[in-house]
Amino acid sequence: MKSATKAFSIVLALCAGAAFAEVEATDPIVIAHKDLMKSFGGAAKTLGGMASGDTAFDAAAAEAAKAKLVSGSADIPAVFEKPGSDPASEAKPEIWTNWDDFVLKAKALGDAATALDASSADGVKAGMGAVGGACKACHTAYRL
Numbered sequence: 001m002k003s004a005t006k007a008f009s010i011v012l013a014l015c016a017g018a019a020f021a022e023v024e025a026t027d028p029i030v031i032a033h034k035d036l037m038k039s040f041g042g043a044a045k046t047l048g049g050m051a052s053g054d055t056a057f058d059a060a061a062a063e064a065a066k067a068k069l070v071s072g073s074a075d076i077p078a079v080f081e082k083p084g085s086d087p088a089s090e091a092k093p094e095i096w097t098n099w100d101d102f103v104l105k106a107k108a109l110g111d112a113a114t115a116l117d118a119s120s121a122d123g124v125k126a127g128m129g130a131v132g133g134a135c136k137a138c139h140t141a142y143r144l
C-alpha cells in the first residue's frame with residue numbers, strides 16, 4: 001500500500017514536471033490566458049499527430065480540433081484584453097503596447113485554422129504548416 005502510494009506520487013510528480021515546468025498561475029486572468037493556450041496545445045497535438053502519421057487519422061477528432069482553433073483564436077482578443085499579474089505569466093508586456101499587431105496574429109491563426117482541410121490526413125498535413133507558423137509567429141513576438 002505504502003509503496004503503491006509512493007509510486008503514484010512519483011508518477012504525479014513526473015507529469016507535473018512535464019506539463020507545468022514553471023510555477024502554477026494563481027491570477028484568474030493569467031489562468032484564462034493559459035487555459036486558452038492549453039486548449040490550442042491539445043488541438044495542435046491532435047492534428048500534429050495525424051499530420052505526422054503518429055496517430056491514425058480520425059475525421060471527427062480532426063474536425064473538433066480544427067473547430068477549437070477556429071473559435072479559440074477568435075476568443076484571443078477578449079481573453080487577453082487584460083495583462084494580469086502573475087510570476088507564472090509568460091505573456092510579454094508588448095502585447096498591450098502593440099495590441100493591433102497582437103490581434104492580427106490571433107486572426108492569422110484563425111485564418112490558417114479555417115483554411116485547414118480536416119477531412120483527410122493529407123488535408124491536415126497540408127494545413128498544419130500554416131497553423132504551426134501562426135502559433136510560432138505570435139510566440140516569437142509575444143511570449144517570454
Ligand code: HEC
Pocket residue numbers: 030033034035037038040041044069076088089090091092102103105106109131132134135136138139142143144
Ligand atoms: C496571438 C498570439 C498567440 C497565438 C496565435 C498563439 N499563442 Fe500560444 N501563447 C501566447 C502567449 C502570449 C502565451 C503566454 C501565456 C501566459 O503565460 O500567460 C502563450 C502560451 C502558450 C502555451 C503555454 C501555456 C501554459 O500553460 O503556460 C501553449 C501550450 C501555447 N501557447 C500553444 C499555442 C499553440 C499550439 C498555438 C497555435 C495553434 C498558439 N499557442 C497560438 C500567444 C499566442
